[in-house]
Amino acid sequence: MKILAIRLKNLASLAGEQVIDFTAEPLASAGLFAITGPTGAGKSTILDALCLALFGKTPRLASINALTKVPDGEDEIGTNDVRNLLRRGCGSGYAEVDFVGVDRTPYRARWEVKRAREKINGRLQTSNQSLLDLDSNQLLASGKKGEFEELIQLKLGLNLAQFTRAVLLAQSEFSAFLKARDDERGTLLEKLTDTGLYSRL
Template identity: 50%
Template sequence: MRILSISGQNIASLAAPFRIDFTTAPLAGAGLFAITGETGAGKSSILDAMCLALYGDAPRLSAGARGDKVPDAAGEEISAADSRAILRRGAATGWAEVRFTGRDGADYIARWQARRARDRVEGKLQSVARSLARAADGQVLAAQTQAVSEQVAALTGLSYEEFRRTVLLAQGDFDAFLRADTGERAALLEKVTGTGLYRAVSIRVYERTEAARAAHAQLLARAAEHRLLDDAARAALTEEIAAKTAATEAAAAERAGLTEALARHRRHAEAQAQLQTAAAALAGAETRQAEAGPARAQLERLERAAP
């Protein structure tokens, strides 16, 4: 988000129309500048105008209790937290406008306006009018208070409280911060910047660190229970390992021999079975040969008689 310009009229002590353009000289090239002036000159009113245009609220409205009442020119009382209380006394209408660049890179115009009935100084205050428009073509994107606030928060990435704590530090909070002692200053810093979350994260990190240290200490204690072997015991283990390694190699050789013997036995059994099959076939052939004796003798006689 980037503020491009702030303008308005009849905002607190600022009666005449004003416009501060950050895109033109001399502010365009100023990386850092100060708003100075006498008390009541309208320094805070410029910041109020920026907050009113964007969020419809201002830090000075949050300074008092929400239940406080202030008199109005129309003869009625309004809440001290009512944004219309910033309207300059003796003015029938007042407005604030901010031109800014959103997170999407486009420029937008946020506007806030308060007016009295019939545009008369003694007229009754009317409802605040707010709008959000696209700067490129002037198209109004939202014209209701809640919708404008939601759109501005989405385009800037900041809610009003986040904007007030990060972009705009209220004078009362800053003065209290300077006068506080170290402990109170830390509490105020958390309040202003909303960094209480980081304190909770720090506590959890500390607790997890302590738990990790305790676990590490337990592991060290367990490691201390194991002692290293002396030279004699280590030599004995080395000899035992060598003996077992030799035994393992001998067993492997014996297993290879047994495997080969088992294979020979299997081949012998197969040969025995084949031999029995061949003997049975031979016996059957001899039987058939004996049965064919008379026929063979007859065949021999026929062969001799054939010529």
């Protein structure tokens, strides 16, 4: 799997449309790059967009209590609901990722959320995901969550837990690894990469 581009609109701290194209310069020829900036600049939002487009979930919200609610107009929404990532005062938003799958075919995965009639005070609607084959311009999945989940895992070769471990190592887990004593690093590394099986063998 290779990520070609990340596009997002009106998510968390990033207003309007944003595009990160890994096939264009200066990123195309960069062997390594870093996402940097002050707190609130949108670093985590970029990673959220990547996970939302591919899985409709984000690890950042996974540890938040599902029972806690926040007001949303006349309704309430769970604090761990990914629709909370829609920027306040916006009628719609999306996350989109172009990637090359394990079958070497380019795809576009998209997650989107809207308010009723796309009005900023409209009721929050159910989010939607779609998967497009970029070579044939054929829509492979749209609307049916189970169908999308099965297909995206097949095209990526990874589920969300595997993707998080292999591609998107959580900041807190990486920090724990860096600060660990030498004798604890091996155990932590096994946990982060889910390779404990090899030690047991």
